[in-house]
Amino acid sequence: MSDTEQALGYIFKDKQILRRALTLKGADEHFNNEALECLGDSLIGFVAAKKFYLDGLSEGGITARKKSVVNDRALTEVSVALGLDAALVKPKGGEGNKKAIPSAYEAVAAAIYLDGGMEEAESFILRTLNFMREERDYIALLQEALQGRRKPLPRYSHGIDEGRGEHYFKVKVEAEGKLFCGYGKNSSEAKRNAAKTAYLSLFATDGNG
Numbered sequence: 606m607s608d609t610e611q612a613l614g615y616i617f618k619d620k621q622i623l624r625r626a627l628t629l630k631g632a633d634e635h636f637n638n639e640a641l642e643c644l645g646d647s648l649i650g651f652v653a654a655k656k657f658y659l660d661g662l663s664e665g666g667i668t669a670r671k672k673s674v675v676n677d678r679a680l681t682e683v684s685v686a687l688g689l690d691a692a693l694v695k696p697k698g699g700e701g702n703k704k705a706i707p708s709a710y711e712a713v714a715a716a717i718y719l720d721g722g723m724e725e726a727e728s729f730i731l732r733t734l735n736f737m738r739e740e741r742d743y744i745a746l747l748q749e750a751l752q753g754r755r756k757p758l759p760r761y762s763h764g765i766d767e768g769r770g771e772h773y774f775k776v777k778v779e780a781e782g783k784l785f786c787g788y789g790k791n792s793s794e795a796k797r798n799a800a801k802t803a804y805l806s807l808f809a810t811d812g813n814g
Contacts, residue, residue, distance in 0.1 A: 625638055626638050626715070627689070627709060631695070632695055645708075645715035646711050653670075669742075674735065677707045684709050685706065741801075747778075747780060747804040750804065750808045759780045759800070763776075778802075781807055787800065
């Protein structure tokens, strides 16, 4: 655990709580990180919101920045950077699910809070989370841009799994009377990409892209 602690920049007084934070439910039904994930999710959201509030952002600004900084993709990036993906205790013969990697960061943040208190947890989150991260929400941007022009809201099709050897989804969106397609590993990713394609095609020339 010493390598993990060094990467985290925090030495645990209770090593067991770090082990729990890194143990998936499939590896141990009773000693796992599920409850810590839940606590960590709220803790990280609070620390991020507090930082953006102190930065002087409005309610809308706080919400938008949190969406970019605190989401599965963002937390996956920081978990991998800290080596938490490699440190996870996984089920025998299995890798766990993709949510396990971002959840590891949540569980570790909660473990630091329980082991060392709020000051240590907040310091860890402020030090490791990428608060400069930008991630445009094209689904929201497309809807807002159409509303601004008083146009009908976008209409999305259900995700269609096109196969191709592994799951590969396609979603269509109708906006301003035109159809745009998006593709992804799941329906949500395909929908985001469809919205991005539509937004950039319809509104990028307005200086919003």
